[in-house]
Amino acid sequence: MTDPVLELIGISKSFGPVQANKDISLRVMPGTIHGIIGENGAGKSTLMSILYGFYRADSGTIRVRGQEVQIADSQAAIAAGIGMVFQHFKLVENFTVLENIVLGAEDSAWLRPSLARARKELRSLSDDYGLSVDPDAVIEEIGVGMQQRVEILKALYRRADILILDEPTGVLTPAEADQLFRILGRLRAEGKTVILITHKLREIMEITDSVSVMRRGEMVASVTTRDTSPEQLAELMVGRKVLLQVGKSPARPGAAVLQVDDLRVTDAKGVQRVKGVSLTVHAGEILGIAGVAGNGQSELLEVLGGMRPATGRVRMDGQDIDLTGHHSDGRTRRARGIGHVPEDRQREGLIMEFFAWENVAFGYHDAPAYNHGPLMDQNALRNDTAAKMARFDVRPNNCWLTARNFSGGNQQKIVVAREIERNPRLLLVGQPTRGVDIGAIEFIHKQLIALRDAGAAILLVSVELDEIMALSDRIAVMFDGQIMGERQPDATTVQELGLLMAGMTGTVPGAAA
Amino acid sequence: MDKMPKWADVVLLPLISLLLAGAISALVLLATGVNPVAALGVMIDGALGSTRGWGYTxxxxxxxxxxxxxxxxxxxxxxxxxxxxxxxxxxxxxxxxxxxxxxxxxxxxxxxxxxxxxxxxxxxxxxxxxxxxxxxxxxxxxxxxxxxxxxxxxxxxxxxxxxxxxxxxxxxxxxxxxxxxxxxxxxxxxxxxxxxxxxxxxxxxxxxxxxxxxxxxxxxxxxxxxxxxxxxxxxxxxxxxxxxxxxxxxxxxxxxxxxxxxxxxxxxxxxxxxxxxxxxxxxxxxxxxxxxxxxxxxxxxxxxxxxxxxxLYQGGAQLSFQLQIPTEMVTIIQALVILFTGALDQMIRAPLERAFLSLRKARA
CATH class of the missing domain: 1.10.3470 (ABC transporter involved in vitamin B12 uptake, BtuC)
Known part of the structure; x- marks a missing residue:
């Protein structure tokens, strides 16, 4: 048996009273793809930050190729052969690929020889690993998938042979993700070691050789991928059995609730972000909008929620809604029966400094039940909050905690409880389970389906294709501000949706039209 | 989890700021040959020692x-x-x-x-x-x-x-x-x-x-x-x-x-x-x-x-009046208090939070 290329022994790290990593040990074999899976806040990112020199561990040792190393900063990590591809790329937008790769690794004060050397090396790296990129392309003009390759090349150029990727597929289409996995496979074949951090079980099963599961700062299991199953991994992550698929009965769509015709949105820079979208959502159905982040879905939700003006026509129960923003905002939308679970709960859906009971009124704070004249009826609010928190199992059930003191999943439950309990005619839902633990995902999905079954119309926007497939009764795919097509979830495939998400309208052979 | 109890934020922090401002003010007074204890006495007496003082304060x-x-x-x-x-x-x-x-x-x-x-x-x-x-x-x-x-x-x-x-x-x-x-x-x-x-x-x-x-x-x-x-x-x-x-x-x-x-x-x-x-x-x-x-x-x-x-205003006025300290010196003292309690709040907050954390850890 070979020796591990990377070994962590007894790593602990605390942030104040919070222990992010508890006595973590990990062995990664050379030439493998090793997955690290865990819910948000399980300590994955902290562990990797220790490995890359962003944090110092309180205790424990790190061994690379059998040698104990001290990783004080990222330079030390690079010297030890560790490269990192962050979730949010760290590229200079208006530099070329080549300039970005050389940046920080120049040989001398003169740039020209460095660039020439890099160009040669880049060609051989590209050939070796199938990472074709144009060295003279400017970063802001190439796609996200290509930018990620540049990040990988940056690490390889710095002689990394242990490559850490943090949630690499979050911004990719399924097709781009497949390409990435092919590249990772090629790296493995060439003897490099890859550590893949993700919360997506599918990716773990698809590409890794072995997988380590983290839960609440602890390493709860390290297994060979071949010997495990998604169900077992999910159970290890959450600490109890979870349903990966929510059961739902077929939709019984009623009358059209929301009708959108030729909606157009132009942002502050004058760029058109939504280019003539038309859609209809009926009572008792969930229309899912799939798409890679940044293709106009956010703007669509914001317009419907009254957060920004637009042109076109939007009708609610047949009656026109003012889109200019002069006579209609979030408040008037709510009065029309539109609930809104926004994409970003921390910046929009909640005031993080407010108590839970203040947040439960947010957006509905002028409801007569919450007020005595100009004064707010705090007792009524707190009673209402306690009831909603109990029904939605928000933990801890304490309405005197500020939103910041709840975990992501419980924050989202507060938002969802607030919007659903008003019994909206139409519920706008953006990324309902982003940064939410598996247990809460299951709960929120069930609530959304229950609301649908009660006759509400739901417009769901999500970048998680699994979520769209699991919840939607119809799926529309958005690309570049337009709807590329509409599909039935049981009559389409991830591959077909993936092509639509990438802007290709041709049907895939084998997929039902 | 809050980093320190609320009373520390509301009471202790301004108090420490105030003491620091007072300590530096004392050094400034010492440097100009004034006894800081006597100066404080004058300020307290002038601002709080009589109904007239209170009335101005x-x-x-x-x-x-x-x-x-x-x-x-x-x-x-x-x-x-x-x-x-x-x-x-x-x-x-x-x-x-x-x-x-x-x-x-x-x-x-x-x-x-x-x-x-x-x-x-x-x-x-x-x-x-x-x-x-x-x-x-x-x-x-x-x-x-x-x-x-x-x-x-x-x-x-x-x-x-x-x-x-x-x-x-x-x-x-x-x-x-x-x-x-x-x-x-x-x-x-x-x-x-x-x-x-x-x-x-x-x-x-x-x-x-x-x-x-x-x-x-x-x-x-x-x-x-x-x-x-x-x-x-x-x-x-x-x-x-x-x-x-x-x-x-x-x-x-x-x-x-x-x-x-x-x-x-x-x-x-x-x-x-x-x-x-x-x-x-x-x-x-x-x-x-x-x-x-x-x-x-x-x-x-x-x-x-x-x-x-x-x-500070009333005491400062008495200070310049009774001890013949230039009014600019009184302004310096007032400015130090503003500096420490307002602008330098973060400077004292960070170590205080750390102190509370280690205290909590020691107790745990």
């Missing part, structure tokens, strides 16, 4: 409560109103007009009129920067600072060209008629048989300031408007999501802020000077910023901080 404190509340209200909407000084000057014009234009039969009605007039004038002066911020995005810090200068120049013009009575050289308004003179503490306490120095300027406006502090508390923490102001202050995108109009919040909170700053002039113009003079606010608008910072933008904190600054 609370008179200054009244000014600072109004201007401190003004800064706090705007700050809850995340607006930094630096224009308290100018708004107070305009409020002074309002008070003067109210007192001179109408022959009031009794001070109580005159007080009511003066409060309304000062609030309206102060609010109007805050309205222009607020409108520019809400509609044009002009930064409120810049515009309110500019408006202080304009207010000063405007007051200058009014006093020299318009309000100055004929035949008088000094740029000041006519004296207010005796009917509008506000009762001072000596007058107010006499019916209860409590003797109070009649020369001290503290007057009925102090009670008005306490009432204002209470009403600000109700506004910010009990009303729907206060809820919206705080929501907007914490997160503009959040407010947009909830359908809270940013324009409306900016305008309303600045109007209230300007009104509070303007009302300060009821104390110093109507209650003390009993006429309008140049630069009547004497920097109290700026002290309000330090008071609001130290008071954590809470009315109770603002009142306490205002009394502290009243003490």
């Amino acid at each position: 609370l008179y200054y404190a009244t000014n600072f409560i109004f201007t401190g509340l003004a800064v706090s209200v705007a700050f809850h909407a995340r607006l930094f109103n630096i224009g308290g000084e100018g708004q107070a000057l305009l409020g002074a014009v309002g008070v003067t007009l109210a007192c001179l234009m109408i022959p009031w039969p009794h001070w109580t009605i005159a007080l009511l009129a003066a409060v309304v007039a000062s609030a309206l004038f102060g609010a109007a002066w805050a309205l222009i920067p607020a409108w520019l911020q809400a509609k044009r995005g002009s930064h409120i810090v810049i515009t309110t600072i500019m408006f202080n200068f304009i207010a000063g120049a405007l007051l200058n013009y009014l006093l020299v060209e318009v309000m100055k009575p004929a035949g008088i050289m000094e740029p000041a308004s006519a004296n207010f008629p005796p009917a509008v003179h506000l009762p001072n503490f000596a007058d107010m306490l006499a019916p209860f048989g409590i003797p109070f120095s009649p020369e001290a300027p503290a007057n009925v406006a102090f009670l008005l300031a306490l009432l204002a502090a209470f009403l600000v508390w109700v506004l910010i923490w009990r009303t729907r408007l206060g809820y919206e102001i705080r929501a907007f202050g914490f997160s503009e995108t959040g407010a947009r999501y909830a359908g809270i109009s940013g324009t409306r919040i900016i305008l309303i909170s600045m109007l209230i802020s300007g009104a509070l700053a303007g009302m300060m002039s009821v104390n110093n113009v109507m209650g003390e000077a009993e006429r309008l003079v140049l630069n009547s606010a004497e920097g109290a608008g700026f002290i309000g910023i330090a008071v609001a910072l130290m008071g954590r933008n809470h009315p109770v904190g603002v009142v306490l901080a205002a009394v502290l600054f009243g003490f």
